[in-house]
Amino acid sequence: MPDNGPRADTVTLTIDGREVTVPRGTSLLHAAETQGTTVPHYCYHPGLSAPAQCRICLVEVEGAPKLQPSCVTMAEDGQVVHTDSPAARRMRQGVLEFYLVNHPLDCPICDMSGECKLQDYVFDEGREHGRGREPKRVFGRDDFGGDVLYYGDRCVMCTRCVRFMDEVARDSRLTVVERGSRAVIDTFFDSGLEGASFAGNVVDICPVGALVSKDFLHKARAWDLDHTPSVCTSCSQGCNIELHTRDNLVQRLMPRENQEVNGHWMCDYGRANYEWMNRPGRLEAPMAGRGGERRAVDWKTALEHLFVRLQGGTGDVMVVGSAEASNEGLAALGWVGEAVGTVSARVFRSPRADDEEPLPGYPLLVRRRDLAPNVDGAGLLGFERAGDDTGAGGLEAVAGHDGIVLVLGDGLADQDVRFGASAGLFVYLGSFDSPAARNADYVLPVTTFAEEEGSFVNAQGRVQRFWPGLRPPGSARPAWLVLGALAAALQGGRTPASAAEVFAGLEAGCAAFAGLSYDAIGESGVRLEAVHG
Amino acid sequence: MAITVKVMRRPEAGRTSYMRATLKGMSLTFKHLVRPSHVTLQYPEEQPDLSPRWRGTHRMEVHADGRPKCVACGLCPTVCPANCIRLVGGEDDQGNRYPIVYEIDEFRCIFCGMCQEVCPVEAIHVGQHFENAEYTRDRFVYDLDRLMEQDHPSTLLWDPADPRSE
Numbered sequence: 297m298p299d300n301g302p303r304a305d306t307v308t309l310t311i312d313g314r315e316v317t318v319p320r321g322t323s324l325l326h327a328a329e330t331q332g333t334t335v336p337h338y339c340y341h342p343g344l345s346a347p348a349q350c351r352i353c354l355v356e357v358e359g360a361p362k363l364q365p366s367c368v369t370m371a372e373d374g375q376v377v378h379t380d381s382p383a384a385r386r387m388r389q390g391v392l393e394f395y396l397v398n399h400p401l402d403c404p405i406c407d408m409s410g411e412c413k414l415q416d417y418v419f420d421e422g423r424e425h426g427r428g429r430e431p432k433r434v435f436g437r438d439d440f441g442g443d444v445l446y447y448g449d450r451c452v453m454c455t456r457c458v459r460f461m462d463e464v465a466r467d468s469r470l471t472v473v474e475r476g477s478r479a480v481i482d483t484f485f486d487s488g489l490e491g492a493s494f495a496g497n498v499v500d501i502c503p504v505g506a507l508v509s510k511d512f513l514h515k516a517r518a519w520d521l522d523h524t525p526s527v528c529t530s531c532s533q534g535c536n537i538e539l540h541t542r543d544n545l546v547q548r549l550m551p552r553e554n555q556e557v558n559g560h561w562m563c564d565y566g567r568a569n570y571e572w573m574n575r576p577g578r579l580e581a582p583m584a585g586r587g588g589e590r591r592a593v594d595w596k597t598a599l600e601h602l603f604v605r606l607q608g609g610t611g612d613v614m615v616v617g618s619a620e621a622s623n624e625g626l627a628a629l630g631w632v633g634e635a636v637g638t639v640s641a642r643v644f645r646s647p648r649a650d651d652e653e654p655l656p657g658y659p660l661l662v663r664r665r666d667l668a669p670n671v672d673g674a675g676l677l678g679f680e681r682a683g684d685d686t687g688a689g690g691l692e693a694v695a696g697h698d699g700i701v702l703v704l705g706d707g708l709a710d711q712d713v714r715f716g717a718s719a720g721l722f723v724y725l726g727s728f729d730s731p732a733a734r735n736a737d738y739v740l741p742v743t744t745f746a747e748e749e750g751s752f753v754n755a756q757g758r759v760q761r762f763w764p765g766l767r768p769p770g771s772a773r774p775a776w777l778v779l780g781a782l783a784a785a786l787q788g789g790r791t792p793a794s795a796a797e798v799f800a801g802l803e804a805g806c807a808a809f810a811g812l813s814y815d816a817i818g819e820s821g822v823r824l825e826a827v828h829g
Numbered sequence: 830m831a832i833t834v835k836v837m838r839r840p841e842a843g844r845t846s847y848m849r850a851t852l853k854g855m856s857l858t859f860k861h862l863v864r865p866s867h868v869t870l871q872y873p874e875e876q877p878d879l880s881p882r883w884r885g886t887h888r889m890e891v892h893a894d895g896r897p898k899c900v901a902c903g904l905c906p907t908v909c910p911a912n913c914i915r916l917v918g919g920e921d922d923q924g925n926r927y928p929i930v931y932e933i934d935e936f937r938c939i940f941c942g943m944c945q946e947v948c949p950v951e952a953i954h955v956g957q958h959f960e961n962a963e964y965t966r967d968r969f970v971y972d973l974d975r976l977m978e979q980d981h982p983s984t985l986l987w988d989p990a991d992p993r994s995e
Contacts, residue, residue: 403902403949404900404902404904404949404950405900405901405902405925405926409902437924513920514901514918514919514920514926515918517902517903517907519907520903520907
């Protein structure tokens with residue numbers, strides 16, 4: 297057909313009797329999704345190319361001689377598509393039966409059970425009973441190296457893992473060997489996936505239980521896990537993640553899609569760095585008194601006494617923040633410092649890696665040098681970096697300061713027991729006790745990011761919120777609540793009831809955050825540049 | 830709805846006789862004196878005949894080599910309405926998934942038998958058993974070894990000859 301005029305940017309078609317208008321170049325699978333129909337698919341993944349080889353997304357297009365793979369068939373004007381016609385259903389049932397010819401029925405011992413696409417599709421549309429009489433072929437399992445284990449019997453040959461390593465990680469370490477029913481995924485050399493920095497993603501994208509994480513193996517069932525949206529704290533990229541928790545313990549971290557930060561992916565370093573959130577030995581009660589005089593007190597006593605001491609405090613204030621603390625905690629720390637006197641030092645320390653490590657096929661995602669989530673937020677809030685690239689040193693002036701010293705979130709691991717000995721008032725807010733907090737007049741237990749609500753600013757200048765997934769231990773409270781209450785008492789304001797209220801105060805007081813609100817940030821975050829032009 | 834008060838009308842003191850009710854009760858007593866009831870079971874000399882569907886304390890089936898049949902799939906703690914099963918799965922030295930910890934709190938259990946019904950490998954069963962006396966309360970949390978030691982018959986949740994009750 298001659299095509300003379302300019303083509304419209306959108307096409308209108310009918311899917312399952314409903315008219316849909318989508319941009320030109322949209323696949324039928326996507327177009328169906330916009331009107332709420334999910335077409336089953338294995339080989340197609342939104343972050344990868346579509347080879348149309350799993351044959352389960354076939355849909356009926358009126359006028360086409362055969363069923364069409366919806367992941368690669370582009371929507372055209374006037375198409376009439378049936379995703380659920382008898383022909384499409386019959387075809388899907390047939391394809392699923394072929395998948396089950398060799399797929400073991402080992403759902404009870406399979407780690408993917410509960411989030412497995414084969415399980416879901418067969419439950420929805422599969423035959424009630426299998427008709428296979430022949431024994432199933434058995435491969436056993438293969439250690440791919442790194443954190444990845446491969447169960448060949450369960451594989452449906454979608455090749456998502458192979459394409460991820462080829463297209464996104466650009467590190468071709470996986471391939472399909474053999475053909476037909478003997479085909480398996482395999483690695484090339486003995487090293488396998490060992491040392492590949494993004495290989496953990498193949499476990500996430502595997503639609504069945506063929507690729508499983510060694511770390512998560514047999515640890516929890518998918519339906520027992522609670523999912524909490526959060527932000528990865530392992531570097532300043534701030535990949536959007538989900539905390540998967542059970543029994544008040546983080547069981548694993550999974551990437552959460554955000555096309556402007558991390559796509560569908562996250563690095564293995566971040567994925568594996570969750571044990572510290574479950575670490576025992578936390579500070580659980582506020583404590584008052586230096587050295588041997590230290591004793592546990594309740595929050596009311598601690599804050600009232602601290603308030604009196606701060607009111608009568610003399611000398612200037614030195615504030616040590618942390619790039620692992622939320623914007624709200626750091627802001628409230630600043631408010632307390634400013635309410636008491638002149639803040640002569642406002643510093644944070646954070647370790648830095650030697651190199652950045654980008655994900656080649658998704659250049660937005662870079663494992664950053666700064667190994668803390670809120671380096672940029674701390675910078676915007678007036679904190680200056682101190683110390684070296686291991687996150688040590690730089691606190692000489694604070695250690696011997698004779699005024700007021702406030703420390704939030706910094707473990708002071710490199711400092712000795714003389715830290716703060718000469719301070720007029722030394723307040724230590726942290727999740728874990730530290731030998732260097734021996735001279736603290738008040739040790740106040742605060743929650744980690746996994747136990748509180750708050751926000752970070754990532755290396756792109758993007759404000760991102762996180763939500764609490766764990767219950768805090770003992771009487772630990774969010775730093776923004778403790779410091780917000782103190783600041784409110786000192787300045788004569790109202791104690792903040794939520795992190796959103798602290799953020800509102802931050803928005804009013806700090807030009808960098810002007811015009812933002814928690815509602816506007818939402819789950820996917822907002823770039824500060826986008827707000828301020 | 831308005832509250833209504835029901836007033837009980839009792840006979841006044843001294844205006845009623847209990848003679849008739851007393852005689853009625855005594856007649857029953859004498860009847861049993863001359864013709865004893867056959868309902869009473871002389872337990873423990875005589876043991877009751879339990880129904881094949883009796884749901885008592887649990888037992889775990891074992892393989893011929895002594896391993897538990899349980900594969901730690903997690904369905905029984907999921908389905909348990911009383912939340913009385915604690916399960917921690919793991920992998921043994923042959924690469925089989927097995928329960929590292931499997932505990933049932935028999936006090937908490939309501940003996941519904943859903944754990945047996947849901948089990949994909951017919952490992953956990955409720956049993957035809959009711960004599961569970963112990964000296965301490967904590968003995969009622971049965972661990973895996975204890976469950977495997979139990980030798981009473983398993984419950985038949987349905988008659989194998991008539992699975993659909995026809």
